[in-house]
Amino acid sequence: MSADTWWKNGIVYQIYPRSFQDSNGDGIGDLDGIRARLDYLVSLGIDAVWISPIYPSPMADFGYDISDFCDIDPRFGTLDGFDALVGDAHSRGLRVILDFVPNHTSDRHPWFVQSRSARSDRRRNWYLWRDPAPDGGPPNNWVSNFGGPAWTLDPSTGQYYGHSFLKEQPDLNWRNPEVRAAMYEVLRFWLRRGVDGFRVDVLSQIIKDAQFRDNPPNPDFVEGQDPFHRWLMLYNTDLPEVQQIVAEMRRVVDAFSDTHSSRVLIGELYLPFARLVAYYGLNAQGALEGVQLPFNFQLIATEWQAARIDRLVRDYEAALPPGAAPNWVLGNHDKPRIASRVGQQMARIAAMLLLTLRGTPTLYYGDEIGMTDVPIPADEVQDPFEKNKPGMGLGRDPERTPMQWSAAASAGFTTGTPWLRLAADWRTHNVEAQSHDEAGSMLALYRHLIALRRAQPALNRGSYEALAAEDEVLAYARNGEGQRLVVLLNFGAASAPMSPALLPRQPIVLASTDPARAEFIKGPLVLAPYEGVVIGAVVDKAATMR
Numbered sequence: 362m363s364a365d366t367w368w369k370n371g372i373v374y375q376i377y378p379r380s381f382q383d384s385n386g387d388g389i390g391d392l393d394g395i396r397a398r399l400d401y402l403v404s405l406g407i408d409a410v411w412i413s414p415i416y417p418s419p420m421a422d423f424g425y426d427i428s429d430f431c432d433i434d435p436r437f438g439t440l441d442g443f444d445a446l447v448g449d450a451h452s453r454g455l456r457v458i459l460d461f462v463p464n465h466t467s468d469r470h471p472w473f474v475q476s477r478s479a480r481s482d483r484r485r486n487w488y489l490w491r492d493p494a495p496d497g498g499p500p501n502n503w504v505s506n507f508g509g510p511a512w513t514l515d516p517s518t519g520q521y522y523g524h525s526f527l528k529e530q531p532d533l534n535w536r537n538p539e540v541r542a543a544m545y546e547v548l549r550f551w552l553r554r555g556v557d558g559f560r561v562d563v564l565s566q567i568i569k570d571a572q573f574r575d576n577p578p579n580p581d582f583v584e585g586q587d588p589f590h591r592w593l594m595l596y597n598t599d600l601p602e603v604q605q606i607v608a609e610m611r612r613v614v615d616a617f618s619d620t621h622s623s624r625v626l627i628g629e630l631y632l633p634f635a636r637l638v639a640y641y642g643l644n645a646q647g648a649l650e651g652v653q654l655p656f657n658f659q660l661i662a663t664e665w666q667a668a669r670i671d672r673l674v675r676d677y678e679a680a681l682p683p684g685a686a687p688n689w690v691l692g693n694h695d696k697p698r699i700a701s702r703v704g705q706q707m708a709r710i711a712a713m714l715l716l717t718l719r720g721t722p723t724l725y726y727g728d729e730i731g732m733t734d735v736p737i738p739a740d741e742v743q744d745p746f747e748k749n750k751p752g753m754g755l756g757r758d759p760e761r762t763p764m765q766w767s768a769a770a771s772a773g774f775t776t777g778t779p780w781l782r783l784a785a786d787w788r789t790h791n792v793e794a795q796s797h798d799e800a801g802s803m804l805a806l807y808r809h810l811i812a813l814r815r816a817q818p819a820l821n822r823g824s825y826e827a828l829a830a831e832d833e834v835l836a837y838a839r840n841g842e843g844q845r846l847v848v849l850l851n852f853g854a855a856s857a858p859m860s861p862a863l864l865p866r867q868p869i870v871l872a873s874t875d876p877a878r879a880e881f882i883k884g885p886l887v888l889a890p891y892e893g894v895v896i897g898a899v900v901d902k903a904a905t906m907r
């Protein structure tokens with residue numbers, strides 16, 4: 362794999378560091394823990410880890426409230442430990458991607474402490490300060506993602522500051538060139554330490570309307586929904602000016618790329634395709650100067666149905682600008698887990714889909730063993746989203762529970778008390794148990810599909826061709842380097858006979874979600890209920906074994 366395209370052909374694995382592996386018994390995962398699990402990640406076959414924030418933080422939003430962008434929180438380790446992790450990862454051929462959180466800081470960040478100290482402070486304009494409305498209330502109707510107004514009054518200076526999330530997460534003023542310069546220095550700090558790129562938090566929201574106009578009401582809002590959706594975010598998300606900042610970030614990162622190591626930007630963007638693809642930054646000369654991978658979250662939101670997903674993939678393929686690298690995501694630390702959304706059986710189809718579509722797949726830790734959302738009793742809730750809007754199903758603790766490594770105490774995650782409870786079934790549902798079930802486990806399926814994707818050029822860089830099939834079967838081919846692989850995913854509860862016209866001559870099953878499926882197809886191919894297969898021609902088998 363050539364260095365400059367690793368993020369196009371590779372597989373990204375997201376680690377939520379609090380929950381991956383604890384090394385010191387405090388019940389919270391840490392960098393040395395991740396380091397100790399690198400061989401597992403290598404055995405899985407992934408190419409890059411993205412680690413959610415590890416910087417000093419009061420943990421109001423579990424690390425997404427950062428009080429120092431250029432250090433490591435002692436709960437996670439030290440800068441020396443971080444360097445050691447990067448060194449060990451690189452020596453194993455793994456890339457390291459950090460989370461970059463440009464929209465806001467912690468309210469304890471020295472920049473904000475200064476900014477709020479006086480209206481005349483030199484850092485006042487680093488944040489969004491506004492006078493109260495004539496009635497003394499917030500300056501406009503913007504609301505926080507986590508509930509309540511996006512404005513908090515600072516009594517000592519008599520102005521409100523803006524925050525898209527918690528009041529402990531004041532928004533930076535990206536219209537201020539000093540802020541931009543300081544934040545680009547943060548990128549350089551980590552790039553110099555050798556990181557391979559950044560996942561950029563809430564990228565579309567970082568710049569707001571210069572006049573701070575009220576957002577219009579959302580005509581589709583239904584009472585009982587999260588009140589956040591009462592307004593359309595016309596004036597505080599996805600403004601045209603954000604593209605200039607994206608291009609600037611890209612230039613900062615590109616300055617550290619060379620033929621041996623290309624650095625990547627991945628944007629966190631919950632946007633429909635038409636708006637999402639703008640973040641590739643296609644310029645008038647046809648070059649792409651935006652983020653290389655604007656996260657495509659559509660598989661998280663879509664109805665889990667063959668025709669829907671067929672449409673979705675076609676729409677995405679059609680929307681991509683020339684030369685853009687596609688990507689797909691099944692889950693992350695903010696959304697219910699795939700196995701809980703669609704069930705264990707369907708999660709196997711989802712794994713096959715993710716790992717056979719055209720585009721960089723991102724895996725969320727634990728999904729490879731089919732971890733499910735863990736119900737968290739009210740008195741154990743950690744997530745501020747749940748605390749602020751209880752009972753709406755918005756809390757994110759259920760998908761953040763500790764990784765289930767083995768049947769040892771606390772699933773091998775910690776020798777102490779885990780910060781968040783484990784799934785009830787951890788004694789049987791864990792990496793070690795699934796490693797022994799070499800044919801049938803979710804882990805075995807993931808390992809096999811990842812190995813297949815790496816071995817088969819048609820899968821990791823071939824084109825996508827939608828095929829017509831039965832109602833409940835999603836069918837497509839991946840074509841490349843003289844190879845054609847056919848993927849057939851049966852979303853239905855009934856067996857599905859496949860037309861021989863879909864299959865190559867001398868077909869062979871390169872992968873199936875059904876451990877009972879034989880390699881050679883005798884007679885017509887009939888998919889079992891909820892079965893997915895990757896079909897190649899006999900010659901492709903040889904490629905896989907090389």
Ligand code: NOJ
Pocket residue numbers: 422425462526562563629694695
């Ligand atoms: C998106 C992150 O993924 C989420 O976990 C966090 O709470 C918000 N951004 C605020 O940083």
